[in-house]
Amino acid sequence: MLVTTTENVAGYKIRQTFGQCFGVVVRSRGIGGNMMAGLRSLVGGEIKEYTSMLEEARRHATDRMVANAAMMGANAIVMMRFDSSEMGETMSEIVAYGTAVLLEPS
Numbered sequence: 001m002l003v004t005t006t007e008n009v010a011g012y013k014i015r016q017t018f019g020q021c022f023g024v025v026v027r028s029r030g031i032g033g034n035m036m037a038g039l040r041s042l043v044g045g046e047i048k049e050y051t052s053m054l055e056e057a058r059r060h061a062t063d064r065m066v067a068n069a070a071m072m073g074a075n076a077i078v079m080m081r082f083d084s085s086e087m088g089e090t091m092s093e094i095v096a097y098g099t100a101v102l103l104e105p106s
Helices: 031-043 048-072
Strands: 012-028 076-087 091-105
Touching: 012 048, 012 076, 048 076, 048 091
Parallel strands: none
Antiparallel strands: 012 091, 076 091
């Protein structure tokens, strides 16, 4: 499935719009990851434990969004975006969303 952040796809036209599709993931670091991140934050720099967690969460949210669009009958997602928020002190919510469409060559 084609996933793009643009409204239009070169060489294609939107034949049908199915509507909003999304994928949601909520992740929490374990106690060990939080302790390591806390120690790293004292000296500055990238906190690799959180970077890794968020990269994986984005991949899972994207996979869920693609599955949602496929169930709607779409072959592409346009205007894809990510959103994130904190839930409590240890959890992150990642949402991938876009518009599910049926593309055909123009």
